[in-house]
Structures are given as structure tokens and as C-alpha cells.
Amino acid sequence: MTEQQDENKLIAQRRGQLAALREQGNPFPNDFRRDALAADLLVAHGDRDAEELESLGVRAAVGGRLMSRRVMGKASFAHLQDMSGRIQLFVQRDNLPEGVYQQFKKAWDIGDVIGAEGQLFKTKTGELSIRVDSIRLLTKSLRPLPEKHHGLTDQEQRYRMRYLDLIMNEDSRKTFRIRTEAVRFLRNYLDGQGFMEVETPMMQVIPGGAAARPFVTQHNALDMRLYLRIAPELYLKRLVVGGFEKVYEINRNFRNEGLSTRHNPEFTMLEFYQAYADYHDLMDLTEDMLRGLAEQVLGTTKVRYQGDEYDFGSPFTRMTVKESILHFNPDIDAAELDDLERARAVAERLEIPLKASHGLGKAQIEIFEKTVEHRLMNPTFITAYPTEVSPLARRNDADPFVTDRFEFFVGGREIANGFSELNDAEDQAERFRQQVAEKDAGDDEAMHYDADYVRALEYGLPPTAGEGIGIDRLVMLLTDSPSIRDVLLFPHMRPE
RNA sequence: GGGCCGUUAGCUCAGUCGGUAGAGCAGUGGAUUUUUAAUCCAUUGGUCAUAGGUUCAAAUCCUAUACGGCCCA
Numbered sequence: 001m002t003e004q005q006d007e008n009k010l011i012a013q014r015r016g017q018l019a020a021l022r023e024q025g026n027p028f029p030n031d032f033r034r035d036a037l038a039a040d041l042l043v044a045h046g047d048r049d050a051e052e053l054e055s056l057g058v059r060a061a062v063g064g065r066l067m068s069r070r071v072m073g074k075a076s077f078a079h080l081q082d083m084s085g086r087i088q089l090f091v092q093r094d095n096l097p098e099g100v101y102q103q104f105k106k107a108w109d110i111g112d113v114i115g116a117e118g119q120l121f122k123t124k125t126g127e128l129s130i131r132v133d134s135i136r137l138l139t140k141s142l143r144p145l146p147e148k149h150h151g152l153t154d155q156e157q158r159y160r161m162r163y164l165d166l167i168m169n170e171d172s173r174k175t176f177r178i179r180t181e182a183v184r185f186l187r188n189y190l191d192g193q194g195f196m197e198v199e200t201p202m203m204q205v206i207p208g209g210a211a212a213r214p215f216v217t218q219h220n221a222l223d224m225r226l227y228l229r230i231a232p233e234l235y236l237k238r239l240v241v242g243g244f245e246k247v248y249e250i251n252r253n254f255r256n257e258g259l260s261t262r263h264n265p266e267f268t269m270l271e272f273y274q275a276y277a278d279y280h281d282l283m284d285l286t287e288d289m290l291r292g293l294a295e296q297v298l299g300t301t302k303v304r305y306q307g308d309e310y311d312f313g314s315p316f317t318r319m320t321v322k323e324s325i326l327h328f329n330p331d332i333d334a335a336e337l338d339d340l341e342r343a344r345a346v347a348e349r350l351e352i353p354l355k356a357s358h359g360l361g362k363a364q365i366e367i368f369e370k371t372v373e374h375r376l377m378n379p380t381f382i383t384a385y386p387t388e389v390s391p392l393a394r395r396n397d398a399d400p401f402v403t404d405r406f407e408f409f410v411g412g413r414e415i416a417n418g419f420s421e422l423n424d425a426e427d428q429a430e431r432f433r434q435q436v437a438e439k440d441a442g443d444d445e446a447m448h449y450d451a452d453y454v455r456a457l458e459y460g461l462p463p464t465a466g467e468g469i470g471i472d473r474l475v476m477l478l479t480d481s482p483s484i485r486d487v488l489l490f491p492h493m494r495p496e
Numbered sequence: 497g498g499g500c501c502g503u504u505a506g507c508u509c510a511g512u513c514g515g516u517a518g519a520g521c522a523g524u525g526g527a528u529u530u531u532u533a534a535u536c537c538a539u540u541g542g543u544c545a546u547a548g549g550u551u552c553a554a555a556u557c558c559u560a561u562a563c564g565g566c567c568c569a
Contacts, residue, residue: 009541010506010523068532075529092529110522124530147507147521149533154507156564168507258497261566483565494563 010144017107018140027140032115034063039084041120042128050122060130061117062087063138065167066110068148076105077129080114081167088129089116095133104135110148111141159491172486175479178297179487182475183250185296186270189289195246195272200235202228202252208453209233209392211445213256215265228254233392233466234453236273237421240464241456248272250471261483262413262473265492273466278420279404282465283381286408286416287316290379290474297478305411305477310378320384321364321402324372337364357441361386361401376409385419391431391447393419408469415474418467425457 021027041060045053064082074093079086093101095118108114118132146152151168158165158172165172187197205224207214209231217226232249239247250270257263274281294301294312301313319327322337336342343363347354352366364386376382384402387395393403405419422428432449439446475487485491 008506013523070531070534071528072531072534073528075531077531077534079532088532090530094529123532125532127530127532129530144506144522149521150508152507154503154564156503157507159564496563 011142014109014140014142014144017109018142021107021137021140027137029136029138032061032063032136032138034061034082034115036060036062037084038062038064038080038082038087041087042085045120046128048122053120053122053128056120058120059118060120061115061134062130063115064113065141066108066112066114067145069110071105074101080116088123088127089118089132089135090121090123090129091116091132091135095131096135100135103137108137109141109144111143111145112137113139113141156493159485160493160496162489175475175481175487176489178479179475181297182293182478183471185293186289186469186471187250189292190248190272193246193285195248195274196244198236198239198244198247198249199251200229200232200239200249202254204229206448206450208447208450210253210255211447213444215254215256230255231269231468232271233468234450236271237461237464237466238453238456240273240275241459241461245275245462245464246273259492261485264472264484264488267484268471270469270471271466273421273464275462275464277465278463279383279406279418279465282418282467283316283318283406283408286381286418286467286469287379293474294478303410303477305480306482308377308411310410310477312379314378316379316381316408318381318383318406321368321382321386322384324376324382325364325368328372328375329367332367337367343367357438359388361388365389373409373414374412377411380409381406382409390419391435392422392428394422394424395427410477413473414470415477416467416469418465421461421464421466423457423461423464425454428457429454 018027041062045058048056062080062082064080064086067079067081067086069076069078076091078089078091080089091101091104096104115136115138116130116132117134118130121129121131123129146164146168152158152161152165158169162172166176191197203217203219203226205226207227207230209229210233212230214227214230217228218224219226231253232251236247236249248271250268252266253269254266255263256265259265274285291301291312294303301311303310303312322334325337326332326334332346336346338360340360340363343360344354347363347367350367350370352370354363354366358366368382372382383404383406384396384399385393385405385407387393387401387403390403390405393405396402396404403419403422406417407414408416408418422431429449432447432454435447436449439448472484472487475481476484479487481487
């Protein structure tokens with residue numbers, strides 16, 4: 001958008017007012033100091049009656065954005081909005097120095113940032129208000145705010161101009177406060193369990209730890225290609241090798257994929273690793289942590305999402321991939337899932353396209369994703385993922401066809417993925433070689449061979465379990481948001 | 497990538513069968529010293545997303561493009 005394109009008469013008018021204000025001095029002063037927030041005043045004095053307030057004579061200086069103005073001749077009511085909420089101002093001509101009321105009425109606009117001071121009182125309708133005896137313009141706003149009662153509803157504008165969305169929509173402010181509170185809870189929880197927060201590279205020479213297409217960038221001085229990370233996993237496990245036996249990181253991952261209501265190119269992941277633990281321990285931890293999270297952030301373990309309700313209070317369901325397929329597909333026989341040819345026939349019946357290179361494990365997962373995943377509504381752990389689709393997970397001792405791995409689902413969506421780590425360096429090397437073969441065969445999401453990671457494992461990774469939790473999807477659940485864009489302050493958008 | 501829907505005043509939205517572009521809020525002028533979607537009177541404001549096409553005539557019908565929303569892969 002060019003500078004001039006969206007100018008209009010309303011903006012021109014305000015520029016005129018600003019020019020007039022410049023004549024009188026700096027229209028952007030920064031010497032006003034407030035001593036109260038709207039919500040704090042309401043908490044402290046909202047319940048007092050008119051006489052009590054009058055006798056107490058409480059004064060307050062508030063700063064905020066002018067959100068409404070009702071002029072009734074020589075007196076006006078207005079609402080000021082600050083970071084905490086809103087408070088009403090009662091502005092009277094005869095209570096202000098000569099000329100100030102006229103400025104308030106004519107030169108200032110809704111949307112301007114104002115500082116005001118006066119005594120608290122109750123209006124005859126009982127609303128706590130400030131009887132203003134001092135008021136100043138602190139920032140002139142040049143653009144008109146959206147309509148006061150419908151607000152800003154256009155999704156595109158809400159995403160592109162989040163600042164305006166935040167000014168206008170309390171729901172939006174609430175969503176991002178919950179997001180911050182949720183992340184804070186998770187940090188506190190893990191800190192309390194003795195985990196250490198760390199930061200690992202966002203730019204990697206070999207993008208590892210997940211199956212995804214990376215973003216590519218260029219380091220000029222070293223003249224080399226670098227990748228934005230798709231996961232921190234392999235670095236966090238190097239730290240466990242180094243003796244930091246309980247670590248976590250909350251940070252951005254980048255995946256070069258399409259956009260959808262569940263996908264943004266950059267998204268936030270919590271990953272944590274714990275030595276001398278297995279995937280059962282992490283399921284227990286996850287269950288306790290997420291139940292506590294819901295209680296802390298929502299005040300209840302019943303999470304309402306898009307008209308449904310998910311119960312985080314009861315023990316989370318746990319079943320294997322195969323059990324879940326049989327549970328949701330009564331027409332499939334257990335034996336059909338144990339034979340590649342028969343599993344392929346099942347996939348064909350379900351209209352799932354399989355590549356010739358896909359083995360039995362991949363076939364099972366395709367059937368699972370098509371028929372089970374979207375039906376896992378209440379919190380559910382699915383375990384025993386095939387080794388074929390789990391190149392970094394430890395094989396199960398009793399059944400090496402599967403790994404000691406789980407994924408966690410709520411509302412039909414994958415929220416977390418965890419497993420006992422593969423710490424057999426020779427097995428890991430072999431699995432990397434298989435991934436490379438798949439990449440050579442055309443799978444551009446297959447992993448690279450990471451020789452330094454294998455070398456780290458050769459020094460010895462203690463028995464360890466690790467997990468990743470998708471923060472954005474978790475916050476979507478907690479805030480009843482239908483799109484990932486609703487929980488990202490600045491979601492990725494095509495250029496205007 | 498495919499399908500469906502949307503784009504009209506600063507914002508929220510109407511716009512009939514193709515026949516002069518509408519409302520509310522905001523703004524502007526006026527009245528108003530307890531309003532809170534304040535009220536009352538008057539009033540300004542439009543590249544109907546963009547580019548083509550059909551037609552005597554297009555916001556309206558057709559095509560393409562852009563951006564967005566929803567669903568599917």
C-alpha cells in the first residue's frame with residue numbers, strides 16, 4: 001500500500017487538527033505520569049457507595065485511549081481504555097481551565113491518547129467515574145477507529161492490523177493473555193520439575209528432528225546454505241549427552257508448507273527431554289501438566305471448544321495404534337493389519353493412495369490418520385507407532401516392529417508427540433541411512449544423515465525420553481479459536 | 497492444488513427482475529451540566545477489489561486476476 005492511497009477526508013481533517021496543535025507546542029508530550037489503572041480502580045473502589053467515595057476523596061491520574069465521548073453541552077462523559085480495561089471520565093467545562101473543554105470537544109477525537117486526573121465518584125447510575133479537573137492530549141490519532149458497537153470484524157483486517165483488532169476486541173486481547181499465561185504455566189511447571197530452559201540453533205546446517213520441508217537461507221561470510229530449523233530435537237539430545245539431563249526449549253520452528261487453519265509457516269513448540277525416563281513417564285507428566293494448565297488458565301478441567309467439551313479431569317485414554325484402528329473400524333480384522341498385502345487391500349478399500357515403497361508400518365499409519373485421528377476427541381494417548389515411521393524413537397523390547405512412542409490427541413488434532421529416545425548409535429546410523437535412501441527415492445520430507453548427532457550418540461546418550469507439544473494448537477483449544485491465525489499475534493499473510 | 501463463498505462510504509451492513517448508490521455508527525454544523533449503542537435538528541462522504549467482456553444501460557450477467565473465509569487433498 002502506498003502512502004497516499006488510503007487517505008480520506010477523515011484523516012485529512014485530523015491532520016489539520018494536528019497541524020493546529022503543533023502551533024501551540026509539541027503535540028506528543030511525554031511528561032504525563034499516571035498513578036492508576038482502570039481495572040485496579042474498579043477493584044479497589046467499585047463497590048463503594050457514592051457518599052463513601054465522596055468522603056474519601058480519592059484522586060487518580062489515568063492514561064489511555066479515548067474510546068467514546070458523549071457531549072451534553074457544558075459537560076461530557078467519555079470512556080478511557082488502558083491495558084487493564086476502561087473507566088469513565090466526567091468532564092465539565094467549569095471544572096477545567098479556560099479553553100480546555102473546547103479543545104476536548106472539538107480538537108480531540110475518539111482514538112486519541114489522553115491523560116486525565118480528578119476525584120473518583122459514582123454517577124447516578126452507579127458507575128465508578130473520575131470527575132476530571134485536569135486533562136491533556138498525549139498522542140493525536142490520525143485514523144478513525146472502527147464503528148464503536150460492531151467493532152472490527154473483518155478477519156483479514158484483524159490479522160493484518162492486529163493493533164487495531166487489539167484496540168477494538170476484548171476477545172482478542174483475552175486470547176493473547178491466555179496464550180501468555182499458558183506459556184508461563186508450562187515454564188513454571190517444568191522449572192518446578194527441575195528442568196533447565198535452553199536455547200539451541202534456529203539456523204542449522206542439517207535440518208533434523210522431524211519430517212518436513214525446511215526454509216533455506218544463505219550465510220554470506222561463510223558462503224554456505226543454512227536451514228531454519230524444523231525442530232530442536234537433535235540439539236536438545238546432544239545436551240542430554242553433555243549431562244544436562246532435564247532440558248526444555250520453547251521456541252519457534254519453521255516448516256515450508258502451505259497455510260491452513262492449523263498450519264502457519266512458523267509456529268511455537270515446547271520440547272523437553274528427561275534422562276532416566278521412558279515414554280510412560282512422559283505420558284504421566286503430560287497428563288498432569290495439561291490438567292494443571294487447564295485448571296490454572298480456565299479455572300476448570302472441562303475445555304469447551306467449538307461447541308464440544310473435552311474432559312481434562314478424567315484419566316486420559318491410552319491405546320495403541322492398532323487397537324485404535326480396530327476400535328473405530330469394526331469391519332477391519334486384526335489379522336488384516338499384520339500383513340502388508342492385506343493392509344494394502346484395506347487401504348485401497350478406504351481409498352487411501354499408498355506408494356510402492358510403503359511398508360506395513362506406513363500403511364497402518366495411513367489407515368490410522370484417515371479413520372481414527374479426527375475421532376479422538378477427549379484427551380487420548382496413542383502408543384506403539386511403527387518403527388518405519390519413527391526414525392528417532394527407541395524400538396519396543398517385546399515387539400521391535402513398533403517403537404516406545406506416543407502421540408497425544410484432543411479434539412481430533414495432534415497436540416504432542418513423544419517417545420523413549422533411540423540411544424543406540426549404530427541403530428540410529430542405520431535408520432538415518434534408510435531415511436537417506438527414501439530421500440534419494442524422492443521423499444523430500446525424509447531426513448538427512450546427521451553425522452555429528454551419531455557421533456554424540458557414540459559418546460553415550462543415557463536412557464532418555466523426550467516430547468514436543470504444539471503450543472499454538474494447545475492455545476487454540478484453551479481459547480476456543482477455530483484458526484491458528486487467531487492465536488498468532490501476527491499470522492503469516494500474503495502481501496497486500 | 498481442487499471446490500464453494502465473499503470483496504459496496506473510515507467501520508458494520510442493505511442494494512429486488514440489469515434502469516440515477518442506501519442505512520446505522522463515525523465525521524461536520526447546531527441544541528443539551530449524570531450519559532453510557534446518550535438524545536434531538538441539519539449535513540458531508542462512493543475508482544461498488546482490479547482488468548476485460550455482454551448490453552441502449554452493469555454494484556447486479558460473463559471471463560480472468562488479486563486478497564480473504566470455509567471445506568477437501
